[in-house]
Structures are given as structure tokens and as C-alpha cells.
Amino acid sequence: MDHSRTELSRRAGEPDDGTRALLRSGAATLIAGVIAAVLAATVFGGISRQGPHTNAGWLALMVAMMCLPFGLMLFVLGAAKWLRNRRLRSQR
DSSP: OOHHHHHHHHHTTOOOOSHHHHHHHHHHHHHHHHHHHHHHHTTTOOEETTEESSHHHHHHHHHHHHHHHHHHHHHHHHHHHHHHHHHHHHHO
């Protein structure tokens, strides 16, 4: 995908440990979950005490409930790796 960045980080002496991929995929998954939740609450009929009013609303709610926790987990792991790499670079 982005071979120029990978090549640049290799030349700079930084290993490609997957931090960028975790941050990118975590952010994309979180955004998809937020969009699905907003669509379920607005466009697809809203959500009441009994749940969404339409089949599309139920599908959007299921997508949101899968994407939000998984995307948050990926993003937090990527952020932790980024902070660790930053700390290791400052110690050199």
C-alpha cells in the first residue's frame, strides 16, 4: 500500500512494527461504527426502548456494536505502541 513510508522508516532505522497499520485500521473501524450508530439513530427510523424500528436499523446497530469496541481496542493498542516507540526513540 504505502511502500514509500515503509521504505523511509527502514532507512531511518525505525522498524516497521505495525503501529501505523493499527492506528489506521482502528480509526477506520471506529469511524465506521460511529457512522453506523448515527445512521441507526437517525436515518433508519431511530431507536426506542424496544430497539430500532426497521431491519436496516437493527443491522446498523449490530455493525455499530461490533465496530466500536473492536476499533477502540485496535486504536488504543496502536496508540500504546506509538507512545512506546516514541519513548524508546527519546532514550537513544
